[in-house]
Amino acid sequence: MAAAAAPLPRVMVLPFPAQGHVMPLMELSHRLVDHGFEVVFANTDFNHARILAAMAGGAGAEATTRAGGIDLVSFPDGMGPDGDRTDIGKLLAGLPAAMLGGLEETIRSKKIRWVVADVTMSFALELVPAVGVRIALFSTYSAASFAVRMHLPKMIQDGIIDETGNVKRNERIHATELPASFLFLYFLKLFFT
Secondary structure (H helix, E strand, O other): OOOOOOOOOEEEEEOOOOHHHHHHHHHHHHHHHHOOOEEEEEEEHHHHHHHHHHHHOOOOOOOOOEEOOEEEEEEOOOOOOOOOOOOHHHHHHHHHHHHHHHHHHHHHHOOOOEEEEEHHHHHHHHHHHHHOOEEEEEOOOOHHHHHHHHHHHHHHHOOOEOOOOOEOOOOOOOHHHOOHHHHHHHHHHHHHO
């Protein structure tokens, strides 16, 4: 009698609910499936409906909650049906309370061992002590953008820019103090504002 095949390792992928975050993490999900993982792609109800509509192609075909080996699940985002999902601050503020319970339940029921969460969804780290999963934070933006973001508090503290990114002091900045990408953005702002 042949031994039963070992179950595939299960990973949950959790993007921030915006196109520039969902698409890269969906691409990562497909690559994980290609390498033998089962993927549970956790989205907000709002974006989930949009994905299902896109999969159906508007031709009246009923979309499934499985796409290319990826199990699509969704959770509320904490906003009402008419909520302004372009208000990133308001959207982000409601996500932990709206999603953590459902994420925990799904991780337990589907026996998920790993979570790849968008760095913007770092509240998912609260799941580690609750359900014992391992979590990797994934950045959907470039290394240059990450470097700039890491230097912004210092630039604000030094009074070079304000909290909204406006230049406060028009002076030279030493290239050794900042990544080249920040210098480029800084000079663009100086010349085009």
